[in-house]
Amino acid sequence: MDDHKDFRILVIDDEAFMLKLIGKALHRLGYSQVFTCSGGQSGLDFIKSAPSPPQLVLLDLNMPQMDGIEFIRHLADGNFTGSIILISGEDERTLQSVEKLLTSSRITVLGYLVKPVKPAALKLLIERWRPFVSARQQSSIKTYSVESVSRAIHNAELVNYYQPKVQVASGEIVGVETLVRWQHPADGLIYPDRFVPLAENNNLIDELSYAIIRQALGDLGGWQLAGLSLPVSINLSMENLKNLDFADAVFELIAQAGQSAEDITLEVTESRLVQSIKVALDILTRFKLKRVNLSIDDFGTGHSSLSQLRDFPFDELKVDRGFVHGAWANKKLHAIYSASLGLARQLEMTIVAEGVEDLDDWNLLRQSGCDQAQGYFIARPMPAQDVPAWVADWEIRRRELVTQASE
Numbered sequence: 001m002d003d004h005k006d007f008r009i010l011v012i013d014d015e016a017f018m019l020k021l022i023g024k025a026l027h028r029l030g031y032s033q034v035f036t037c038s039g040g041q042s043g044l045d046f047i048k049s050a051p052s053p054p055q056l057v058l059l060d061l062n063m064p065q066m067d068g069i070e071f072i073r074h075l076a077d078g079n080f081t082g083s084i085i086l087i088s089g090e091d092e093r094t095l096q097s098v099e100k101l102l103t104s105s106r107i108t109v110l111g112y113l114v115k116p117v118k119p120a121a122l123k124l125l126i127e128r129w130r131p132f133v134s135a136r137q138q139s140s141i142k143t144y145s146v147e148s149v150s151r152a153i154h155n156a157e158l159v160n161y162y163q164p165k166v167q168v169a170s171g172e173i174v175g176v177e178t179l180v181r182w183q184h185p186a187d188g189l190i191y192p193d194r195f196v197p198l199a200e201n202n203n204l205i206d207e208l209s210y211a212i213i214r215q216a217l218g219d220l221g222g223w224q225l226a227g228l229s230l231p232v233s234i235n236l237s238m239e240n241l242k243n244l245d246f247a248d249a250v251f252e253l254i255a256q257a258g259q260s261a262e263d264i265t266l267e268v269t270e271s272r273l274v275q276s277i278k279v280a281l282d283i284l285t286r287f288k289l290k291r292v293n294l295s296i297d298d299f300g301t302g303h304s305s306l307s308q309l310r311d312f313p314f315d316e317l318k319v320d321r322g323f324v325h326g327a328w329a330n331k332k333l334h335a336i337y338s339a340s341l342g343l344a345r346q347l348e349m350t351i352v353a354e355g356v357e358d359l360d361d362w363n364l365l366r367q368s369g370c371d372q373a374q375g376y377f378i379a380r381p382m383p384a385q386d387v388p389a390w391v392a393d394w395e396i397r398r399r400e401l402v403t404q405a406s407e
């Protein structure tokens with residue numbers, strides 16, 4: 001994916017020196033379409049008159065005429081759908097709250113840079129942005145109808161991708177998480193945020209889940225034939241936990257595939273309010289009695305909370321990636337990450353950190369004694385047939401990682 005060089009980036013700062021410095025750093029990272037403006041108003045004018053608006057704006061918060069927050073308010077009114085990186089001489093805490101403030105608008109704030117801006121920090125943020133932009137450009141093209149999603153389920157257009165999960169201390173592979181994609185005949189690969197909510201809202205989520213579970217069980221069997229033991233985790237929606245027959249249907253699928261419940265983990269996140277705790281508890285408890293593992297997903301986010309931990313019999317806790325990536329350098333994230341770790345320990349649950357994107361993240365997990373890790377640093381989600389080759393590659397990389405860190 002080298003088309004990132006065509007991404008259009010606008011830098012707004014009242015200091016000419018900063019414009020030059022950031023412009024240079026971006027060029028060095030391979031971006032040739034970099035524009036600069038020395039104030040909020042000229043920035044807005046530029047965006048309005050450009051034939052196609054920039055996908056990313058690097059914005060100085062403190063400017064004499066129009067400050068950054070005011071600028072963003074105008075930008076949001078103008079239907080801007082790109083991303084923003086904040087730059088400021090303010091301390092980190094202030095920037096964090098500005099970032100929070102902005103997440104309530106529709107604009108994506110990728111993060112912030114503290115002046116003096118370091119090229120390495122800029123590089124890190126931009127790399128985080130790139131895959132995001134390509135996923136979004138592709139997915140914002142159109143919305144899908146309920147009928148087309150239903151057809152996709154029945155025509156076997158849904159494909160499972162798998163993302164490995166590894167033991168932090170040894171690097172050993174412990175399993176894979178199933179992440180569904182829609183291989184659309186015309187539009188290419190569609191990510192779950194474009195169609196899973198549709199399925200949830202239109203009574204299709206059970207059928208969608210059965211299709212995914214059936215495929216995961218098949219792939220699990222295929223890997224076993226290749227000599228690989230790779231337990232699978234499957235994402236459920238809270239909507240699946242409304243129908244008392246759901247558990248039986250899943251047990252039936254497991255039995256048909258000749259697999260055992262111990263190799264299945266169900267990840268639950270509360271994407272909406274549970275309508276009936278009683279029904280959800282009934283279903284989850286029956287899974288548990290049959291030895292299916294249960295995981296609380298996206299832990300720490302508004303939807304996945306302490307009361308769920310209290311109410312449901314979870315074996316595993318997945319700390320949301322929002323508290324993992326970059327936690328080594330951010331006091332608040334670090335505090336939340338550590339608290340989650342402590343909670344999992346006391347409740348004797350396995351803790352999995354999601355969103356491990358680089359060596360710094362990985363090292364934090366090692367130092368803090370986290371059980372398992374998942375994220376781009378280890379592997380991106382991949383089709384089932386790519387898994388065996390990844391396993392072979394990882395065996396080599398893992399040894400380096402584990403020995404390096406213990407030196």
Ligand code: C2E
Pocket residue numbers: 163178179180191192193196209212234235236237267269297298321354355356357374375376377381
């Ligand atoms: P999730 O369960 O939290 O899955 C993790 C998401 O983070 C995945 O996005 C994965 O590709 C992405 N990810 C993994 N490692 C990293 C990393 O290091 N950095 C970053 N920035 N992202 C990472 P994906 O595949 O787009 O899935 C989004 C969500 O869709 C999932 O979030 C899950 O809630 C839902 N989903 C996926 N498959 C299913 C499914 O079969 N059923 C249901 N109900 N929901 C599903």
Ligand code: CA
Pocket residue numbers: 177235267297
């Ligand atoms: Ca998950």
Ligand code: CA
Pocket residue numbers: 297298318320321354
């Ligand atoms: Ca998650």
